[in-house]
Amino acid sequence: MSTRWYPLYQTGGPQLRVFLPNFWMKLVRPTHDQPQNVVQFSCSMEMTTPDIKNYLEKIYNVKTIDIRTRIALGKTKKQPGKGYIIKDDDIKYAYVTLHSSQKFDFPDLFPERKEDEADKRTMDEIKDGFKKYLETTKNRPNLPGWFSI
């Protein structure tokens, strides 16, 4: 369950091996509407369905009922300004079905925050400064801003 080569056989003893999987998984917002107990992941390209099942069950303690995967083709497009064609990487998506009693809604991870006091103050200062600048340069058009007495 990792992208590494299988460890070599060493002479003697029990074969002592440390297992450090290096697969990654991202929980992504579903591309299409899904039932409430289906979660969409994007994962390492080398991962198979049993891998995903074990990964979620052993590391995250999430029980899965069914897993389906697909590989989304990366977009092909022209390099802007150059003309040659480039292609984005393919992405492996996994659709994981949880037990029907479980529900998962993708949370709003970047909620709108109220403007901080400090931000507002600096913004006001900038606005005041610009007003002052407009007033001072009102009577001398076509001259640069730094041209002043």
Next chain:
Amino acid sequence: MFYNKLLSKIFNACSGNSGLKSASLRNTSAKYISTTARRDDLNEFFDIKENWGVPEVKSGRGWTKDDLRIKSNEDLHKLWYILLKERNMLLTMEEEAKEQVKLFPSPERLDKVRDSMKNLEDVVRERNKAYHLLETGKDGERPVEKYINPFGMNATKRLYEYPLPKHMNKKWLENHVPYKENNKDIQQFQLKLGENTFMYKKRKRTRDFNHVIGLLNRFPNMDMEALKGQYPDVDIEKAKRSRKYKGWD
């Protein structure tokens, strides 16, 4: 906070069957550790709720090799999974930030996790090597073989275990292209390769020689030892005899 969180997680994980080291460590530094509750579900893929929509998330340094060398194998194994989860969390947050066209706060966290994981792997490898050297006299690394590739150039390859020997492995025999000395194309290629390397070396020699003359002209009181050290192939006496040299000696 990142560092503390990880530490606390490790200590939580170790508390079941703690060794001597972790017990003593816990006693000495228990004051400074803030514990976070373990969340055993899909919410582990997201950052804690206080960090949602925040412009900056404060984090400590990652794990250095020296930090990891004093840890037991068990601790390292647990830490790997903690780092793995942290990386998954950060990747998820980054992806969602991209989706929402928002700024991903403190992206340096990803680098810290990546470096920590790299360090952890290196430390495990160090221990592995030391163990195998003690037990078998070999470091247990994958052997590397030097060979001449089909183009007649020197190359190296990492060896792999095959279930069949070479002469019985039909697929390997089909795909394997040996180096043929008398092949005309290869000979032509070798000739051109030799010419290419020869010209490269020759041009480099001339370039360095002229550059040294330029340096001597611009900086007449230069440290000659340093110059000799940097350009060992250049004969400085000969450079001073050149007509391009404008100094008097």
